[in-house]
Amino acid sequence: MSDASFLRLERLTLAYGDTPAIKDLDLSIGRGELVALLGPSGCGKTTTMRSIAGLLKPRSGKILLDGADITRMPANKRAVGLVFQSYALFPHLSVFENVAFGLRLKRIPGGELQKRVQDGLKSVGLSRFADRKPAELSGGQQQRVALARSMVMDPKVLLLDEPLSNLDARLRLEMRAELQRVQKESGITMIFVTHDQGEALALADRIVVMWDGHIEQIGTPEEIYNAPASAFVADFVGFENVFALENGHLKTPRGLVGLSSPAPVGAAGLAWRPIAVQMGLGPYQGTVRGTSFAGRTREYLLDTPLGIIKAEADATGSSYDIGEAVPFDLPIEGAARLSRFA
Amino acid sequence: MFQNRAESLALVLPATLFAAIIFIAPVLILLSEGIRPAGGWSLAPYVSFFTTPLNLTVFIRTLKLGVLVTVAAAIIGYAAALCIVNLSAKGRGRMIGLIVLPLMISPVARTYAWIVILGRTGIVNQALEALELTDGPLRILFSETAIFIGLLQLFLPLMIISLVSALENMPRDAIAAARVLGANWLQVFWKVILPLTKEGLVIGGTLVFTGSLTAYITPAILGGSKVLMLETLLYQRVTIANDFASASVIAMILIIMSFSANLLLKRLATARAKR
């Protein structure tokens, strides 16, 4: 067992009734990595996470953790921690007892238990709240209790379900930092599920983009952000103008359109972020259909022979009004080259 | 984690089997006696039940009392419920507590009180005599009137509670808006309150109606052996005549009425849940 495949999913398939939720999933995660499962709802990311935890039984395939096959191992024997999206704190127990819950089941002796719970609470800054009931805490505090409750068990893998989605913007930043710190200090392997690309990019060492039950792309945040491999990933990370290539031409809703320079060899499609669309000069012509001010930039909706194009230009430069005709270009050097178009 | 079919079946099996064997099977066999008297298929028990004048009288009386009690409960219920929702939150809570309380007391005890009140030497007759309104005591006990009063007292709380919760869910400004538009109180009731609380009325009405139809204690105590309702008739047919065919017919009538009322309630509940 190498550290690079501390957790391995092999051809994992899981179905609800007849509709497969994930099919033939292969994934390796290294020890101490912080990985994001990213995708829209229904893509299978939560299903994947829950099968790692043992809450769902896969139809076929294998899950290997730390060298052992845990595919059929009951959830309560796996040493996998999970921080639920709604935190799932036990409402009838105090914060202390919530954190002590798993340790008591393990029959950890009193003194050691006290110490481990207190250390756990201290590490998330909640020592003062030990005697409170979960309902008396804010959402952010509840989440930190849930984090401490999982962490005191020393799990081999910690799973987090949409860890930031229930928090407001300020708490989100705080919690993000907190998660990174906990992960650094403990060196634990962490996998979190999110539908928010910003969260995944900011937090993860590696991102697994999922769609429709399979993995679209695995890569570092930079790779995912700058070099999406498929039309789906491109669209998901903000490339608003995505085209397939056919015989060196862009395939648009209004027919094939030629490129301003030769198409790159081997690419199945090209995608541009709005900011990569060059306005003011170029071989194409569009009519401004909508415009909105976005601070440092201004966004435009252009009606063009290529269909609707989303463009973004520096707000300090020249601006265009609705109904105005504007020339523009889609420069090859600003495009992401998609190796798959599906 | 909650996908294991065997696990879920194991959880529901004991109660389901219990209800099926101890409860549903015997009742179904009993019902079958009405269409299979003496082994062969026949509707004779139904024909003979509905052609016997006494049975018919009891059947009609039961329906009549059911309707009367429901209507009276609705009228009194609206008056009381409208007063209650206008109370302060604290007063409302107390009032509802007082109204629910009788539901927890043995119906025998509650019905029995009417003997003291309605009897030959009861309070009502004493009052009537003192005011010299009647010659000699009125015979109120062991009559339909006595049963009506007893049933109304037994089931009125259910109606009031249903109406109070319907009124509480009514948009607060509806009455004020109608008043501003120039409606008088009667118009406000017909055009605003009634349409907006009709679900509560139907729920309360169904509870009162089925409760009255399937009442045993009230007719047994306040109706005596002569003024029967369906349940007391069933008891008599079995204990006096060993007439299980008639018992089966009555059981069928009671179950059909009670079942359709419950179906109606369920419809209403799901319709409301969807909104």
Next chain:
Amino acid sequence: MTSRILSTTILAVVMIFLIGPFFIIVAASLSAGETLAFPPQGFSFKWVLKVFEIESFRSSFVMSMMLAIFGTLAALVIGTPVSYALARYKLPLGEAIRTIVSAPIIVPGIVVGLALLRYLVIPFGFNLTLALFLAHTALVLPYAVRVVSASMANLRSDIEEAAVLLGCSRLGAFIRVVLPNIRGGILAAFILGFVTSFNQVPVSLFLSGPGIRTLPIDMLAYLETTYDPSVAALSALLAFMSIGIVFLAERFLGFSRYV
């Protein structure tokens, strides 16, 4: 101002109609006279005391208590798993099962009693006490399932998953995490079931025999032959018992939330 007076009058009349008879019962039971009357003839506790001397009341009270306690317990033991399963699992026949276990609420008690007598007691020689116990369990089952289901509805399923991931077995998660959180609902179901069973008449009508009678049936029988205030006294005592139970339940549980 007039509407205020009108409203108070209406409520007063309704409350007198609903609760007044109860006070008359109490007054009549404190009479010194030999027959039931109001206003009472004199004042004494003799009828209240007599209630405790009537042997059949004593035994039927014990019978009703036992039926109410053990019938309700049995209904909770088989009903709680149903509530749990209906809330947590996608049962293929969920609605059918809910209908089956709540059927006793639809069928009038007198029909149930007769059916049990005729097809379980007579052919299989069930003893009456057992039949009464089964009938009362069936009767309470729908209430148990309904009230416990209501308190299950507010409980998220992920706390059980959390408990399992922290090392609990499935049963352990139920005992440590589910039960403590639906305790109030179960107690409320117990009280509601107890009161329902204790006050129930029709289901027990046919399931009576020598020495085997529930208290309300015994009271009805006593009424047929005797016209003294002892039943009034007993009714008053029972009413006070019910009020006491409900008061305590409301005080400590907020009982009305569940009913």
